[in-house]
Amino acid sequence: MKLSEFLLIVLTGFVASATYAEEDAWNTSWDGALYGYASGTGLKSDSPLNPDNLIARLPQYSQTAEARFNLKAENDSLRLTLRPIMLWQQHSNSFGEQTQSETYLSQGQLRWRMAEAWNVAAGREVMNWGPGQFRSPSNPFYFDNGRGNPIRELSGLDAVKTSWTPDIRHSISLAYIVSTGRYEGAVDTWRDTWIFRATKRGTKWAGGVAVAKKEGQQSFVGTDAQYTLSDAILLYGEAGSSTRLNALQSSPAAAQPFTVEAESSRHLTELIGAAYTLENGQSLTAEYLHQRHGFTSSEEAAYFERAANTTLPAGAATLGMALVNAPPLLGRDYLHLVWQNNFLEGDAYWRLMLTHSFTDGGNQLSGYGEKSFSKRVSGFALGVLNPGNERQEFSSLIGSIATLGIKLVLP
Numbered sequence: 104m105k106l107s108e109f110l111l112i113v114l115t116g117f118v119a120s121a122t123y124a125e126e127d128a129w130n131t132s133w134d135g136a137l138y139g140y141a142s143g144t145g146l147k148s149d150s151p152l153n154p155d156n157l158i159a160r161l162p163q164y165s166q167t168a169e170a171r172f173n174l175k176a177e178n179d180s181l182r183l184t185l186r187p188i189m190l191w192q193q194h195s196n197s198f199g200e201q202t203q204s205e206t207y208l209s210q211g212q213l214r215w216r217m218a219e220a221w222n223v224a225a226g227r228e229v230m231n232w233g234p235g236q237f238r239s240p241s242n243p244f245y246f247d248n249g250r251g252n253p254i255r256e257l258s259g260l261d262a263v264k265t266s267w268t269p270d271i272r273h274s275i276s277l278a279y280i281v282s283t284g285r286y287e288g289a290v291d292t293w294r295d296t297w298i299f300r301a302t303k304r305g306t307k308w309a310g311g312v313a314v315a316k317k318e319g320q321q322s323f324v325g326t327d328a329q330y331t332l333s334d335a336i337l338l339y340g341e342a343g344s345s346t347r348l349n350a351l352q353s354s355p356a357a358a359q360p361f362t363v364e365a366e367s368s369r370h371l372t373e374l375i376g377a378a379y380t381l382e383n384g385q386s387l388t389a390e391y392l393h394q395r396h397g398f399t400s401s402e403e404a405a406y407f408e409r410a411a412n413t414t415l416p417a418g419a420a421t422l423g424m425a426l427v428n429a430p431p432l433l434g435r436d437y438l439h440l441v442w443q444n445n446f447l448e449g450d451a452y453w454r455l456m457l458t459h460s461f462t463d464g465g466n467q468l469s470g471y472g473e474k475s476f477s478k479r480v481s482g483f484a485l486g487v488l489n490p491g492n493e494r495q496e497f498s499s500l501i502g503s504i505a506t507l508g509i510k511l512v513l514p
Contacts (some may be wrong), residue, residue, distance in 0.1 A: 113239040119450035128178055133514070135172035140254070140508025142166065146196075147493050150500050151411035155197075158422045159500065162194035162201075162251070171209070171256065175439040179216070184192040186210040188256060190402045199377075209258045209286050220269045222336070227259040227284050231343045232311060233327040237390050237439035237458065238432070240343035240372035241325035243315040244282050244293065246431055251456060252505065253471050254485060260293055293317065306332040321369060337378040347396055351428035357408035359485045361421065363428050375456035380458045384445035396430045400462050403433055433496040434462025458497070465495030479512040 122342045146156055153159045170189040177183065186209045193202045212226030231248055233239040239248040249255040264278035280296040295318040302311035310328035329339035337361070350367035376390035398406060406425065413421050438459045446452035453472040459465075473483040485506040491498035 114126050116375075129176050131174075132177045133172060133174045135170065135513040137506060137513065138167070138169040138254075139509040140167050140172070140506055142167075142504060142506040144501055145503040147498065147500055147502055150493050151407050152422055152426055153500050154415065158417060158419060159198065159414070159426060160198060161500065162345070163196040165194045167192045167194060169256075172513075180218070182214045184210065184214075185211050207258070209256055220267055222266045222268070223264070224266070227261050228264070229257050229259040230262070230278070231257065232300070232313075233325075233338040233393075234329045234337075235327075235341045235376060235390065236441055237376045237437065238374060238392055238395070239327075239341060240374050240392070241248045241311070241313060241327040241341040243296075243298070243313070243323040243325065243343070243345065252471065252485065253454070253473070254483070254508070259283050263299075273302070275299075320348060320366065335380045337380075339377075340373070340375045342371060342373045343395075344369060346370075347430065349428050349459075350396070350430070351425065353398050353402045353406040353409070355399070355405050357405040357412070359405075359409075361409065361425060363424065367396065374398065384448055384463070385443070386441075386443055388439075388443075389442040390439040390441075392432075392439070394430075394432060394435060397432050397435045397462065398430070399435060403463055404494070405495070406433070411494075413415060434460045436461035446473075460496055463491075463495045465489070465491040465497045467497040473510075481509050481510050481512075483510060 117467065144161065144163050144165075145498055146161055146163060147153070148155055153161070168191045172185075174185040174187070176349035187206065188209045189206050191202075191204045192449065193200060195201070207417075208227055210227050212224050212228050214222055214224040216222055224420050229245075231239070231242065233241045235241075235248065235249070236250050236351070237244055240246065242248065244260060245257065249257050253510045261281040261284045262278045263281065264275065264276055266276035268274045276299070280293045280298065283291050283293045286292070291333070296315055298313065298315040300311060300313045302309065306327065308330045311326065313323075313325045315323040323343065323345045325341070325343035325345075327341040329337060331337055340479050346369050347367040350364045352362045352364055354362075372392070374390055374392045377387060378386055378388045380386045397403075406429075410425055411420060415422075438461070440457045443454040444452060451472070451474045454470065456467075456469045458467040458469075468488040469486060471483070471485045473481055475481040485504070487501075487504040489498035489502055493499055
């Protein structure tokens with residue numbers, strides 16, 4: 104079901120409720136931002152997974168123009184929120200240029216306040232939670248939560264949800280995923296998934312649990328918690344137990360072929376972290392992630408060796424499978440460090456990140472900076488450097504990325 108059809112059904116159902124609402128005074132508001140940015144990507148021509156960019160055909164240069172809007176209309180019982188995105192991009196590499204334009208809803212939801220503590224909502228929503236910066240193992244939908252890339256726009260899932268919030272400390276919600284939303288394809292990843300989430304908050308702590316069940320797949324169970332040790336120190340953690348569909352398996356023996364399991368065994372992924380705020384407002388964050396869905400050192404080495412021994416064009420399907428069906432993170436253990444200033448203070452924000460893989464010894468360095476030139480205009484830059492070789496995860500496809508852009512805040 105496409106979002107337009109879904110929203111039409113939802114709006115029809117809620118119009119009757121609005122008709123009988125005693126409070127018919129609507130408040131409306133909007134804001135937005137216009138983005139324009141260009142990116143250059145340094146590809147690894149000797150990548151065993153993507154030799155001469157023949158498999159992935161990644162862009163080397165791109166130009167992007169984007170408009171992001173937030174629209175809201177509400178009264179005492181109903182709230183309609185929309186986040187339409189207008190996107191134009193041009194990509195180029197050694198194979199030529201490709202231009203695309205798209206207008207879509209990143210988020211769009213109609214919420215009905217049935218009673219003091221009860222809400223029913225339907226539409227497209229980004230179901231993102233958990234304190235993790237590097238990855239979010241407590242979330243079945245957004246393992247990569249996008250917090251390392253402030254430019255990235257997350258798109259939501261099409262869902263119907265009911266929630267109960269009796270007070271500020273407790274919240275329970277149950278949602279049914281109608282479709283994966285914008286990314287719905289021939290195989291809709293999250294269609295027909297039920298997701299239950301409960302949270303509780305104390306004076307210095309907060310925690311939550313999530314259980315998701317998709318038809319034909321084993322359940323996902325995740326939990327997240329955080330504790331404020333002092334004004335300067337925050338401790339937190341996330342964990343998730345799950346299986347993977349169409350999971351690539353890499354035997355430590357490179358002579359053995361790749362295999363794909365329809366559904367992998369259940370494994371646990373854990374993240375622990377700590378954030379320390381300095382007196383000048385800057386903060387330091389350290390996170391450690393361990394996952395068993397990734398490969399061991401010997402399995403990862405065999406993964407690259409097997410790919411290097413694959414000849415083209417006959418082996419193109421094998422390399423495509425190695426890229427598409429690989430785990431979201433190839434390795435088992437990672438350290439992620441963040442140093443940033445307080446984005447609420449001053450007219451400039453910056454963020455420096457370092458990620459180290461203990462599985463293959465690779466590193467990724469990245470940084471983001473944004474500077475305000477006036478009340479509505481700012482410039483930003485994002486840089487990524489992968490200094491390793493072509494047989495390490497971070498540097499297997501891309502050596503570097505540089506992005507430079509400008510943002511205009513509306514109205």
